[in-house]
Amino acid sequence: MTKTSSFKAPKGVPDYLPPTSAEFVAARDGLIRAARLAGYGHIELPVFEETALFARGVGESTDVVSKEMWTFTDRKGQSFTLRPEGTAGVMRAAIEHNLDRGGLPVKLCYAGPFFRYEQPQAGRYRQLQQVGVEAIGIDDPALDAEVIAIADAGFRTLGLTDFRLEITSLGDDTCRPQYRELLQDFLFKLPLDEETRRRAEINPLRVLDDKRPEVKEMVADAPLMIDHLSESAKAHFDQVLGYLDGIGVPYVVNPRMVRGLDYYTKTTFEFVHDGLGAQSGIGGGGRYDGLMAQLGGPELSGIGFGLGVDRTVLALQAEGKSAGSTATCEVYGVPMGETAKQHLVTLAARLRAAGIRTDLAYGGRGLKGAMKAADRSGARFALVLGDREVAEGVIALKDLRNGEQREVPLDQVVAQVAADLAE
Numbered sequence: 001m002t003k004t005s006s007f008k009a010p011k012g013v014p015d016y017l018p019p020t021s022a023e024f025v026a027a028r029d030g031l032i033r034a035a036r037l038a039g040y041g042h043i044e045l046p047v048f049e050e051t052a053l054f055a056r057g058v059g060e061s062t063d064v065v066s067k068e069m070w071t072f073t074d075r076k077g078q079s080f081t082l083r084p085e086g087t088a089g090v091m092r093a094a095i096e097h098n099l100d101r102g103g104l105p106v107k108l109c110y111a112g113p114f115f116r117y118e119q120p121q122a123g124r125y126r127q128l129q130q131v132g133v134e135a136i137g138i139d140d141p142a143l144d145a146e147v148i149a150i151a152d153a154g155f156r157t158l159g160l161t162d163f164r165l166e167i168t169s170l171g172d173d174t175c176r177p178q179y180r181e182l183l184q185d186f187l188f189k190l191p192l193d194e195e196t197r198r199r200a201e202i203n204p205l206r207v208l209d210d211k212r213p214e215v216k217e218m219v220a221d222a223p224l225m226i227d228h229l230s231e232s233a234k235a236h237f238d239q240v241l242g243y244l245d246g247i248g249v250p251y252v253v254n255p256r257m258v259r260g261l262d263y264y265t266k267t268t269f270e271f272v273h274d275g276l277g278a279q280s281g282i283g284g285g286g287r288y289d290g291l292m293a294q295l296g297g298p299e300l301s302g303i304g305f306g307l308g309v310d311r312t313v314l315a316l317q318a319e320g321k322s323a324g325s326t327a328t329c330e331v332y333g334v335p336m337g338e339t340a341k342q343h344l345v346t347l348a349a350r351l352r353a354a355g356i357r358t359d360l361a362y363g364g365r366g367l368k369g370a371m372k373a374a375d376r377s378g379a380r381f382a383l384v385l386g387d388r389e390v391a392e393g394v395i396a397l398k399d400l401r402n403g404e405q406r407e408v409p410l411d412q413v414v415a416q417v418a419a420d421l422a423e
C-alpha cells in the first residue's frame with residue numbers, strides 16, 4: 001500500500017526547494033550584501049508583535065492593517081499579529097533598547113518572512129520575504145540617497161536591468177495638513193460612494209490610488225502634493241534628486257505614487273519591474289519622520305526600504321537571468337566497492353575541510369546510476385574510485401563539462417581539484 005499525505009502548505013505560502021531555492025538565497029544575500037557595504041548592522045526581530053504596534057505604526061486605514069493581518073490571541077487573551085512589515089518592529093526595538101544612545105544614525109538591516117492575508121496570485125503571497133534597511137535619527141537628504149542607492153545597487157549586482165525607480169515627496173508637517181484639506185475639498189465635491197467618501201475622510205491620499213476606472217477619471221485633475229510642498233520639503237526633495245544624479249541612480253518622478261502604509265513623509269519611492277504583470281513592485285520605502293514619536297519614542301526621523309525577495313527572483317527569471325548556481329556541489333564522489341567507499345568518505349571530508357562543496361553516491365549504486373546522480377548534482381567534477389585505482393594509489397578525475405578524464409595521485413587530489421576549480 002502506498003502512503004498518501006493530504007497535508008499541504010497553507011494557501012499562498014511558498015516552499016523554497018532545491019534546486020531553485022539557490023536563486024532565492026543568492027537574491028536575498030545579494031540584497032543584504034548591498035546594505036552591509038554601507039555599514040548597516042543586522043537586526044533579527046520577532047515574527048509576531050502586539051497587534052496595537054502595527055495598528056498604530058502602519059495605520060488603521062491601510063489594507064495591510066484593516067484587511068490583511070494574521071492576528072491571534074495568546075492563552076491569556078492578549079492580541080498578537082504576525083508581522084506584516086518590518087519598520088514598526090524595528091522602531092519598537094529601537095525605542096525599547098534605546099538604540100539612539102549609541103550615536104546617530106542608527107543603521108539596521110534585516111531579512112525574513114512577513115505575513116499578509118492577501119488574495120494569492122503570481123508574485124503575491126501570504127508569506128513573503130523581504131530584505132529591509134532602516135536608518136534612524138538623521139534627517140539628511142544624503143541619507144535618503146544612500147538608502148535608495150543601496151536598493152538600486154542590490155538589484156543591479158544581481159543582474160537586474162529592466163526596472164525603474166519611481167520617486168516623489170509626500171511633504172512634511174508644515175505642508176501636509178494644508179494639502180490634505182485641499183485634496184479633501186476636491187474629493188468631497190465628487191460624486192463618490194459612501195465607502196470611498198469615508199476613505200477620503202480618513203486618508204484622502206488613498207483615494208488617488210483607487211483602481212476603478214471611473215474613480216481614476218474623477219481624480220485625474222486632483223491637486224498633487226508635489227505642487228504644494230513647503231520650502232524645506234521641496235529643498236529636501238531637490239537635494240535627494242541631486243545626490244541621486246551624482247551617484248548615477250536613474251529615477252522618474254511619479255507625483256501620483258501612493259504607498260500602502262501610512263507612515264511616510266517627504267521622500268517616498270518604489271522600484272517597479274516591467275516583467276511581472278500586476279505585482280510589479282519589487283521594492284519600496286521612504287521617510288517616516290513622525291513614526292518613532294507616534295510609537296512613544298523620541299522625536300527621531302527615519303528612512304528605509306523593504307525589497308521583495310520573491311519578486312526579485314521572479315524579475316530575474318522574467319529577464320532570463322539567474323542569481324546563484326543551482327549546483328548542490330562542485331565535486332561528486334563515485335565509489336565502486338567497499339574499500340573505495342572507505343577512501344572516498346575520508347576524501348570527501350578532506351575536500352569539504354578545504355572549502356570544496358562535495359557530495360557522494362551512497363547506497364552502493366552502480367556506475368551508471370552514480371554518474372547520472374553526479375550530473376544531476378550540477379558538480380563540475382566526478383571522482384571515480386575502484387579497487388584497481390586504490391591498489392595503484394590514484395583516482396579518476398572526470399570533468400563533467402567536457403567529459404575529459406585523467407588519473408591523479410590520491411594524495412594530491414585535494415590540491416589538484418582546488419587548482420582546477422580556481423582556474
Ligand code: HAM
Binds near residue numbers: 286
Ligand atoms: P511594502 O511596499 O509594503 O513596504 O513592501 C515592500 C516590498 O515587499 C514590495 O515592494 C514587494 O516587493 C514585497 N511584497 C509586499 N507584499 C508582498 C506579497 N504579498 N507577496 C510578495 N511580495 C510582497 C514595506 O513593507 C515597508 N516596511 C518598507 C519600508 C521600510 N519603508 C520604510 N522602511
